[in-house]
Amino acid sequence: MTHLPLWFKSLVYTEIFLQLPFFFIAVYAYLKRRNWIRIPAIAYGSFVSATMVPILTELANHKAPFYNPAVVVAFYAPYLIMPLLMAVTMAVTPHPFPQQPGRHKNKEA
Numbered sequence: 001m002t003h004l005p006l007w008f009k010s011l012v013y014t015e016i017f018l019q020l021p022f023f024f025i026a027v028y029a030y031l032k033r034r035n036w037i038r039i040p041a042i043a044y045g046s047f048v049s050a051t052m053v054p055i056l057t058e059l060a061n062h063k064a065p066f067y068n069p070a071v072v073v074a075f076y077a078p079y080l081i082m083p084l085l086m087a088v089t090m091a092v093t094p095h096p097f098p099q100q101p102g103r104h105k106n107k108e109a
Helices: 006-032 035-061 069-076 078-092
Strands: none
Touching: 006 035, 035 069, 035 078, 069 078
């Protein structure tokens, strides 16, 4: 990783130390249907979407023998689209997980 640009290294480190731990927290919150995940999910989705723009730009402009930018960008596009959809969905949905019948109102943790 010594020959990679500094901007790329910083994205790799944020993925390791921020995005990866958040993934496990988000899985728990989604499985348990916890509404407190809304704001962190908006932040996460926005951050991931923003970091994918320079990555996709780099991939689209990369030149190498037998390298097909369209295929590579198509492969990585969901890593932009899905977090963006998550951020937008959470931003417009005040309660992403509606309270189910029989569940106590104060049981959010």
